Amino acid sequence: MIPWLVQPHRTEPKILEWAERYSERAYLDIVRLRNHTAYALTVTDRSRPDEAKKKSLFAVPHAHEPAGTAACMNILGELLDGCDLAGNPTALDREAMLASTLLTFIPDANPEGRSRAPVEMWDGSRFTNDEFLKYAFGIDGATGERFKRVDRWSAREERPSRIGIVYERIDETTYVEPNRDWGSSFFRLAHRLMDRWPYDQFIDLHQTEFENSPYNCMIILPVSWRTLPEPICAYSRAWADDITRAWGEMDGASPHQPEVLGYTGQQRAYFEERWGRLHSLCPIITTEIQNNNPRTPPDLQRQLQETALRISIERISASA
Numbered sequence: 643m644i645p646w647l648v649q650p651h652r653t654e655p656k657i658l659e660w661a662e663r664y665s666e667r668a669y670l671d672i673v674r675l676r677n678h679t680a681y682a683l684t685v686t687d688r689s690r691p692d693e694a695k696k697k698s699l700f701a702v703p704h705a706h707e708p709a710g711t712a713a714c715m716n717i718l719g720e721l722l723d724g725c726d727l728a729g730n731p732t733a734l735d736r737e738a739m740l741a742s743t744l745l746t747f748i749p750d751a752n753p754e755g756r757s758r759a760p761v762e763m764w765d766g767s768r769f770t771n772d773e774f775l776k777y778a779f780g781i782d783g784a785t786g787e788r789f790k791r792v793d794r795w796s797a798r799e800e801r802p803s804r805i806g807i808v809y810e811r812i813d814e815t816t817y818v819e820p821n822r823d824w825g826s827s828f829f830r831l832a833h834r835l836m837d838r839w840p841y842d843q844f845i846d847l848h849q850t851e852f853e854n855s856p857y858n859c860m861i862i863l864p865v866s867w868r869t870l871p872e873p874i875c876a877y878s879r880a881w882a883d884d885i886t887r888a889w890g891e892m893d894g895a896s897p898h899q900p901e902v903l904g905y906t907g908q909q910r911a912y913f914e915e916r917w918g919r920l921h922s923l924c925p926i927i928t929t930e931i932q933n934n935n936p937r938t939p940p941d942l943q944r945q946l947q948e949t950a951l952r953i954s955i956e957r958i959s960a961s962a
């Protein structure tokens with residue numbers, strides 16, 4: 643099995659080692675919190691002008707969804723070291739890719755939350771989905787039920803008996819949901835990077851439980867789909883179809899066809915407000931890979947995320 647690098651004490655030294663060793667092929671961006679640092683590592687041949695390159699952003703906002711982190715770390719090894727984390731030579735045409743593309747990875751946008759996870763991988767053997775979700779979102783101190791999912795909350799007003807690992811503590815008392823609040827390390831990095839480089843595509847790597855569903859992977863299209871410019875929709879649809887097709891050829895994969903994010907109410911409002919501008923800048927799609935279910939073991943979770951990364955890199959490289 644490929645080494646599973648998802649906890650900050652394992653990802654951080656590796657990212658810093660790559661940034662230092664491959665200074666001609668990497669840019670490092672950081673957001674420093676009190677006890678943790680979130681990293682974005684951009685790989686490209688820096689001796690060639692960035693303007694002409696096709697650009698892609700890959701990010702993992704959620705601490706309870708570690709397979710995207712494992713996949714980003716493995717692909718970064720292939721692109722920079724020329725071999726995966728187990729030492730197998732890469733099949734990627736990496737010199738051509740580094741010359742013609744600029745690829746930014748945010749392998750773990752919430753190391754503070756991730757460091758509070760009770761396990762490194764959710765394989766479905768130890769926790770029911772209800773127990774898993776009480777780790778993900780926390781436990782309400784008053785009711786003993788799963789804590790609410792909001793963009794931010796304050797420890798001055800709330801007393802959860804367990805703090806969900808999805809939340810990122812950004813100061814003494816404030817916790818934010820990375821994918822839903824601009825104060826998160828995730829949005830701070832994404833905004834900084836998207837202001838610097840006009841990305842051609844952005845893939846947000848997520849996981850969900852697929853409870854009572856025969857499927858274990860799918861691409862989600864933006865909630866604002868009907869209002870997006872036609873070229874962005876056409877690009878996103880073809881890209882999503884390519885990934886879904888590649889999943890269909892993998893052992894153990896049961897891909898659902900791509901679908902528009904179906905949120906309503908407050909959750910929809912978060913996405914429309916916080917993501918609206920970004921969705922109009924470039925095609926943005928989301929992976930959802932099954933989490934916490936024996937049907938999709940951790941190594942398969944990683945492989946499914948990695949296939950989405952690989953297809954995305956190959957597509958953009960071929961168009962460069």
Ligand SMILES: [Zn+2]
Nearest residue numbers: 704707848849
């Ligand atoms: Zn997620």
